[in-house]
Amino acid sequence: MASKVTFIGAGNMAGAIIGGMIESGFAPGDITATSPSDDVLTPLRERLGIQTATDNAASVAKSDVVVLAVKPQIMREVCEQMRDAVQARRPLIVSVAAGLPAETLEHWLGGDLPLVRCMPNTPALVGAGAAGLYANAKVDDAQRQLATELMEAVGLVEWVDDEALLDAVTAVSGSAPAYFFLMFEAMEEAGAALGLPADTARRLAMQTALGAAKMALASDKPPAELKRNVMSPGGTTERAIQHLEDAGLRRTMAEAMNACADRAGEMADELGKR
Numbered sequence: 001m002a003s004k005v006t007f008i009g010a011g012n013m014a015g016a017i018i019g020g021m022i023e024s025g026f027a028p029g030d031i032t033a034t035s036p037s038d039d040v041l042t043p044l045r046e047r048l049g050i051q052t053a054t055d056n057a058a059s060v061a062k063s064d065v066v067v068l069a070v071k072p073q074i075m076r077e078v079c080e081q082m083r084d085a086v087q088a089r090r091p092l093i094v095s096v097a098a099g100l101p102a103e104t105l106e107h108w109l110g111g112d113l114p115l116v117r118c119m120p121n122t123p124a125l126v127g128a129g130a131a132g133l134y135a136n137a138k139v140d141d142a143q144r145q146l147a148t149e150l151m152e153a154v155g156l157v158e159w160v161d162d163e164a165l166l167d168a169v170t171a172v173s174g175s176a177p178a179y180f181f182l183m184f185e186a187m188e189e190a191g192a193a194l195g196l197p198a199d200t201a202r203r204l205a206m207q208t209a210l211g212a213a214k215m216a217l218a219s220d221k222p223p224a225e226l227k228r229n230v231m232s233p234g235g236t237t238e239r240a241i242q243h244l245e246d247a248g249l250r251r252t253m254a255e256a257m258n259a260c261a262d263r264a265g266e267m268a269d270e271l272g273k274r
């Protein structure tokens, strides 16, 4: 029998994973999403054909996998309210929340549970997600495989053995779609300032990012070599790259990603106290 998966929270991240799961062949009838508000649930139910519910505990009671997909700030309250249902059913718990440690979540849910912490990203919606996963010691091989299948349905999966590395995953991929969206905004603005219609600049920039990522993934050459191949000596790219290097792009990226990982650690301190 197929695993029944319940998403606690039906927002951006849950919607992206559910959309990708259905796209890749998961049966909508095996998926439930919960939220206190029917306003959020109705479009998901109508668009994707999944089950929806406003009662978290009742949904947990019928689930093999429970994906925690609410904001970290309300996670404690949500977990404590469904603790009895979780302890009665003992499903595999998968948390996608940034920052919150596995041990804290397990404690809020009553303890002694198999729990996978996952740091996904929203391109899961189009099957091009990237997720880092960490399993606590109570997760068995079959549950690890189940978590892999769930997240591979929507993109790349990388397991880490050290939970602290999930903060690095957050910096490299969880938050990173936003870095590229910022880059698209900047390229569109600069392209328009150079005289292109803004929507033309936007399409050209996005297609170029897609092409560069596809090309780099398909190539055995490192990005530095692919970059050099675009840079004709004395040409246009060399001038642009020199400008980005002189402006400190590498340092800025490192600082931004450190800030991101630090914030994940801070959230664990702020919200993860038991």
Ligand SMILES: NC(=O)C1=CN([C@@H]2O[C@H](COP(=O)(O)OP(=O)(O)OC[C@H]3O[C@@H](n4cnc5c(N)ncnc54)[C@H](O)[C@@H]3O)[C@@H](O)[C@H]2O)C=CC1
Pocket (backbone or CB within 6 Å): 008, 009, 010, 011, 012, 013, 014, 034, 035, 036, 037, 040, 056, 069, 070, 071, 072, 074, 078, 096, 097, 098, 119, 120, 121, 122, 174, 175
């Ligand atoms: N948005 C992103 O790019 C990523 C988000 N995450 C994590 O995903 C989690 C959710 O983030 P988003 O989807 O962006 O937030 P969101 O605000 O879009 O969604 C949260 C959902 O929780 C629902 N909710 C509120 N109270 C609830 C309750 N008591 N029971 C059930 N549902 C309830 C809300 O109705 C909303 O649908 C967070 O923990 C975040 O750290 C992780 C990776 C990427």
Ligand SMILES: O=C(O)[C@@H]1CCC=N1
Pocket (backbone or CB within 6 Å): 098, 170, 174, 175
């Ligand atoms: O910004 C956040 O806190 C969440 C986690 C990773 C992406 N969005």
